[in-house]
Amino acid sequence: MGSLLNHVNIAFGEAAESIGLSAEYGRAIRAVRPELGDFQCSGILGAARKLNRSAEEMADEMALFLRLKCGNLFENVTVVAPGYINVRVARTTLARFVAETVADPRLGIGVVPRAKFFFIDYGGPNVAKALHVGHLRSAVIGESLRRILGFAGHRVMTDIHVGDWGTPMGMLIDQIRLDFPNWRDLAKSDADCSAHGLTFEVLQRLYPVASAACKIDPTRAESARLTTAALQAGNEDYQILWRRMVSLSLSSALSEFSRLGAHFDLLLGESDSAGEIPDMLSDLVARNIAHYDERALVIPLQSKSDRSKLPPMIVEKADGAALYATTDLATILTRVRDFKPDAILYVVDQRQSLHFRQLFRAAEIAGYVEKTQLLHVAFGTVNGPDNKPFKTRDGSVMRLRDLLDLTEAAALKRLESSGHEEGSRENLEAIAKQVSVAALKFADLSSDRISGYVFDAEQMTSFEGKTGPYIQYAAVRSASVISKVQQNSAQDIIVETPEERSLILACLAFPEALSDATVHFSPDRIASSAFEIAQAFNRFYAACSIRSAPEKIRDSRIVLTTLASKVLCLALWLLGIETPEAM
Numbered sequence: 001m002g003s004l005l006n007h008v009n010i011a012f013g014e015a016a017e018s019i020g021l022s023a024e025y026g027r028a029i030r031a032v033r034p035e036l037g038d039f040q041c042s043g044i045l046g047a048a049r050k051l052n053r054s055a056e057e058m059a060d061e062m063a064l065f066l067r068l069k070c071g072n073l074f075e076n077v078t079v080v081a082p083g084y085i086n087v088r089v090a091r092t093t094l095a096r097f098v099a100e101t102v103a104d105p106r107l108g109i110g111v112v113p114r115a116k117f118f119f120i121d122y123g124g125p126n127v128a129k130a131l132h133v134g135h136l137r138s139a140v141i142g143e144s145l146r147r148i149l150g151f152a153g154h155r156v157m158t159d160i161h162v163g164d165w166g167t168p169m170g171m172l173i174d175q176i177r178l179d180f181p182n183w184r185d186l187a188k189s190d191a192d193c194s195a196h197g198l199t200f201e202v203l204q205r206l207y208p209v210a211s212a213a214c215k216i217d218p219t220r221a222e223s224a225r226l227t228t229a230a231l232q233a234g235n236e237d238y239q240i241l242w243r244r245m246v247s248l249s250l251s252s253a254l255s256e257f258s259r260l261g262a263h264f265d266l267l268l269g270e271s272d273s274a275g276e277i278p279d280m281l282s283d284l285v286a287r288n289i290a291h292y293d294e295r296a297l298v299i300p301l302q303s304k305s306d307r308s309k310l311p312p313m314i315v316e317k318a319d320g321a322a323l324y325a326t327t328d329l330a331t332i333l334t335r336v337r338d339f340k341p342d343a344i345l346y347v348v349d350q351r352q353s354l355h356f357r358q359l360f361r362a363a364e365i366a367g368y369v370e371k372t373q374l375l376h377v378a379f380g381t382v383n384g385p386d387n388k389p390f391k392t393r394d395g396s397v398m399r400l401r402d403l404l405d406l407t408e409a410a411a412l413k414r415l416e417s418s419g420h421e422e423g424s425r426e427n428l429e430a431i432a433k434q435v436s437v438a439a440l441k442f443a444d445l446s447s448d449r450i451s452g453y454v455f456d457a458e459q460m461t462s463f464e465g466k467t468g469p470y471i472q473y474a475a476v477r478s479a480s481v482i483s484k485v486q487q488n489s490a491q492d493i494i495v496e497t498p499e500e501r502s503l504i505l506a507c508l509a510f511p512e513a514l515s516d517a518t519v520h521f522s523p524d525r526i527a528s529s530a531f532e533i534a535q536a537f538n539r540f541y542a543a544c545s546i547r548s549a550p551e552k553i554r555d556s557r558i559v560l561t562t563l564a565s566k567v568l569c570l571a572l573w574l575l576g577i578e579t580p581e582a583m
């Protein structure tokens with residue numbers, strides 16, 4: 001059916017053409033001042049300047065056209081100096097849109113005309129390391145993009161890309177051999193591991209110890225290198241032990257990611273493409289794309305047209321070891337070969353942007369991505385009160401789990417103090433879980449993706465303001481209103497009050513938010529739209545009584561409530577946020 005804004009734009013485009021302008025000058029946006037209209041167009045100002053004509057006169061001509069030819073769509077067309085056109089949408093049109101939208105399972109949102117295949121690389125946990133606050137954003141944004149792109153009609157596949165290759169693996173194996181003399185017994189299963197005291201918690205503590213030892217002791221560093229080489233060359237004992245480390249780490253990461261509702265189609269890691277590396281490198285050398293520079297193998301990337309400097313990418317260290325960049329390049333090779341996606345999105349911290357610029361250029365030069373677009377969907381840091389990347393009190397990186405616990409505690413406290421006691425303690429804790437995840441995700445997704453945001457558990461769990469719980473509450477409340485009333489089918493929609501109109505306009509604008517979010521990979525568009533709907537719903541609910549209204553109005557308001565409830569629920573789902581049954 002096309003969105004309401006589409007219809008408005010078509011009318012404005014025709015009006016522009018009717019006075020000899022190209023349709024682009026007739027672009028409409030939601031009115032900045034709702035008291036003047038629902039939509040406005042300011043394109044005339046630019047056209048008038050170009051043509052050296054009076055904007056107001058041109059606007060008057062366009063307005064005349066709109067009044068004469070688009071009477072079904074608009075009930076009021078006004079011109080405001082120096083040349084803005086404001087329109088109010090006809091009540092009958094709003095009513096028709098509302099009826100069609102509530103009845104449509106996709107709520108009036110069309111499927112993209114040309115579906116693409118998006119491959120999303122997100123999550124990115126590392127072996128033997130706890131997930132930290134950076135992984136939070138990757139998981140939250142990545143999951144939301146998975147849903148948004150999928151709902152828009154694209155094909156989507158996600159991969160977690162575990163950091164499971166390179167010298168840290170050798171360092172860890174050496175450390176386990178030192179700390180667990182019976183290390184060969186550990187290796188049979190995860191259960192064996194924990195029986196012998198090697199849990200993920202322990203593994204995590206080994207990594208900083210091993211890394212510090214390698215820094216100060218050259219023999220340890222050399223040994224780690226040899227162990228890594230042996231592992232990569234297929235040493236069976238090491239391989240078995242390594243597999244245990246990966247599996248312990250991955251299951252811990254997955255349990256935390258599942259707390260955030262993240263879904264991965266593939267659980268591959270850096271190691272899964274490592275087998276390609278030797279052939280890939282010799283081919284790159286043979287084709288003169290990579291060459292040895294002081295024994296390290298590098299790919300020069302700078303091209304004449306580059307305005308900024310792009311350093312060469314090292315793909316093999318002098319000691320023959322592969323790096324993060326090498327496995328990433330090999331992974332592009334296998335992803336393109338095995339899945340042929342139209343685009344690979346890397347939902348990764350902005351601080352890795354140089355790495356991705358180098359990687360993408362290298363893949364391009366190597367001819368790996370003729371039909372695949374590579375995109376770094378970057379995000380800024382989660383910051384502490386000092387606006388610097390969030391740290392714990394002792395200055396170390398904030399672990400994701402601690403962050404989730406902090407938010408959950410804040411949500412629980414708030415629920416208790418605001419008398420939200422719904423049934424048992426257990427029930428309250430379950431609601432606190434849902435509310436805290438919503439709070440955290442919404443705070444994350446509603447901020448601009450690239451700029452960071454300040455983590456403030458108090459603020460984000462508040463039931464007031466632009467927060468997850470505020471929107472969840474509006475969703476729960478609207479759903480509960482409809483569950484309590486008898487719904488008659490096929491009612492007329494009556495648009496009488498400004499609150500009804502605002503609610504309708506907010507809901508009918510949702511398709512645009514989704515298409516913006518899809519095009520820019522920006523869930524914040526959905527978050528803003530959801531906030532607007534929640535606010536409009538609350539105002540409507542306060543101003544327009546339902547139960548005591550005359551039957552026809554009552555029925556119409558129930559339909560509006562249903563519309564708000566459905567759109568809010570979908571918006572929350574697209575952000576990866578659940579709508580609780582009660583709050």
Ligand code: ARG
Nearest residue numbers: 121124125126161163328348
């Ligand atoms: N493991 C990396 C990290 O923790 C993130 C991986 C991102 N994905 C990629 N293909 N490089 O920083």
